[in-house]
Amino acid sequence: MQMGEGVEWALHSCLNLAWAEHQAVTARKLAAFYDLPPAYLNRQLQALARAGIVASTSGPRGGFRLARAPEEITLLDVVVAIEGGREAFRCQQIMRDGPGGRSDVDYRRHCLVSQAMSRAELAWRRELAAQTLADIRDSVEEKHPDAPRMARNRLAQPAR
Amino acid sequence: MQMGEGVEWALHSCLNLAWAEHQAVTARKLAAFYDLPPAYLNRQLQALARAGIVASTSGPRGGFRLARAPEEITLLDVVVAIEGGREAFRCQQIMRDGPGGRSDVDYRRHCLVSQAMSRAELAWRRELAAQTLADIRDSVEEKHPDAPRMARNRLAQPAR
Numbered sequence: 001m002q003m004g005e006g007v008e009w010a011l012h013s014c015l016n017l018a019w020a021e022h023q024a025v026t027a028r029k030l031a032a033f034y035d036l037p038p039a040y041l042n043r044q045l046q047a048l049a050r051a052g053i054v055a056s057t058s059g060p061r062g063g064f065r066l067a068r069a070p071e072e073i074t075l076l077d078v079v080v081a082i083e084g085g086r087e088a089f090r091c092q093q094i095m096r097d098g099p100g101g102r103s104d105v106d107y108r109r110h111c112l113v114s115q116a117m118s119r120a121e122l123a124w125r126r127e128l129a130a131q132t133l134a135d136i137r138d139s140v141e142e143k144h145p146d147a148p149r150m151a152r153n154r155l156a157q158p159a160r
Numbered sequence: 161m162q163m164g165e166g167v168e169w170a171l172h173s174c175l176n177l178a179w180a181e182h183q184a185v186t187a188r189k190l191a192a193f194y195d196l197p198p199a200y201l202n203r204q205l206q207a208l209a210r211a212g213i214v215a216s217t218s219g220p221r222g223g224f225r226l227a228r229a230p231e232e233i234t235l236l237d238v239v240v241a242i243e244g245g246r247e248a249f250r251c252q253q254i255m256r257d258g259p260g261g262r263s264d265v266d267y268r269r270h271c272l273v274s275q276a277m278s279r280a281e282l283a284w285r286r287e288l289a290a291q292t293l294a295d296i297r298d299s300v301e302e303k304h305p306d307a308p309r310m311a312r313n314r315l316a317q318p319a320r
Contacts (some may be wrong), residue, residue, distance in 0.1 A: 001243045002250050003161045011255060011273045034254040057247045075276060088248070091164050094172060094194040099310040112299050113171045116235060116291050124284035131276050139272050150259045 006044040006082045011136075014043065014078060017054065018070045018137050019151040024056075024063035026056060033154055044082055051081035069136055076128035088124075089117035166204040166242045169196055171296075173205065174238060177214065178230045179296050184216075184223035188277040193314055204242055211241035230297055236288035248284075249277035 013030045027045050031038035045064055048054040055067040066073065091114040093107040108114055140147050187205050191198035205224050208214040211277045226233065251274040253267040268274055269271040300307050 001161060001163045001248055002246060003248055005250050005252055007249060007277075008251055008254060008273070011277075012258075013272070022246075033258055035257040036254065058211035075280065086162060088161055088163055089167060091168055092165050094168060094196065097195040098193055099314045112296055112303070113175070116296055117167075117171075118170070120235065120284050120287035120292070123287040124280050127185045127283040128277075131279070136272055136276055142273070154267075159208050 001085055001088060003079070006040075006047075008042045009034070009041055010048055010078050010082050011075070011133075013064075014048070014053065014066065014073065014133055015122075015137060015140070016151050017064060017066045017153065018066065018133055019148045020155050022065060023053065023155070024061060024065050025155055026063040029155055029157075030064065032157075033151075038149055048078070049083050051077065053077055053081055066133075070134035071132055073133040074129045075131045075133075075136075078126055079128055079135075087118065088120050089121060091112070091117070161248060161310055163239070163243055166200075166207075167239055169194070169201055170204045170208055170238050170242050171235070171293075173201065173224075174208070174213065174230075174293055175297060175300070176315065177226045178293055179308045180225065180315050182225060183315070184221060184225050185315055186223040189315055189317075190224065192317075193311075207241050208238070208312075210218060211237065213237055215242055226293075227292065230294035231292055233293040234289045235291045235293075235296075239288055245294050247278065247281050249274070249281060251277070261303065 012034065016033055017025060017028060026039050027042040030036075030045070031041040032109055033067075044053060045056070049056050050126070053073055054064045056064050091108045091111065093111070095101050095107045095111050096103055098104075101130065164217050176190060176193055177185060186204040188198050190196075190205070191201040205214060205216070209216050209224070209227075210225055213233055214224045215295075216222065216224050225314065251268045251271065253271070255261050255267045256263055
């Protein structure tokens with residue numbers, strides 16, 4: 001069970017948009033930052049836009065910027081935007097076909113195996129929801145004070 | 161990001177093996193329990209055997225049984241046996257290609273995005289590791305005291 005690489009790309013791109021402050025940045029420039037394929041990164045950015053995490057503007061100075069403050073964007077927001085909100089554990093209610101199984105019971109809610117797996121999923125989501133983009137930005141800046149300047153410099157360069 | 165359906169099948173089959181006590185049960189009978197495809201369930205059982213969760217014996221009375229006490233089998237053991245032990249978040253170290261990126265740094269350990277995602281993964285694993293097959297068995301028996309008897313009855317029937 002693995003996420004797509006889009007989660008890594010989206011998180012780093014959001015961080016770069018946090019450093020770009022209110023400047024709109026094109027998908028091309030965000031992709032050039034890490035030498036990523038622009039068309040594929042653009043798909044992740046569109047997913048972030050649908051989730052209200054980034055906003056896009058068109059025109060010669062258009063591009064993407066964060067749609068809300070980095071303090072208001074959690075890691076869970078980004079993961080759900082890219083990977084969808086479904087639980088990782090897939091309960092197909094096999095108990096319906098077991099002894100005493102009933103077709104009118106929703107085993108996704110009543111099966112104790114399913115509940116145990118959901119508890120773990122909840123712990124994961126809670127931890128993702130407790131960490132914001134601002135937390136990561138601040139911890140990066142504490143360790144690498146020149147990170148914002150380096151990011152802005154790279155974003156100011158014309159994309160190849 | 162979703163697990164395969166094998167995790168659900170494996171967890172329920174382990175629970176049935178806990179109720180079967182020290183009787184060996186064939187893959188065919190375990191599959192018939194929930195009307196699952198025996199060949200595919202057999203693949204999950206082989207994975208559980210490789211992980212030391214179940215043991216198989218051959219011969220006319222052969223089959224699968226738990227290789228250790230249900231108290232010694234955690235949900236994490238079963239998930240890792242079926243899905244593998246890799247982290248869900250895929251860090252491809254894109255920072256290597258970013259400004260100041262270094263090829264001699266392992267960003268899976270040093271990137272703060274990667275670390276934040278790992279913290280959430282750890283919370284998930286910790287919760288899965290805190291729950292054993294015995295915990296689930298006990299909570300099922302508390303809610304449905306006839307579950308062990310029903311399971312043994314079904315397992316005693318010849319598989320179709």
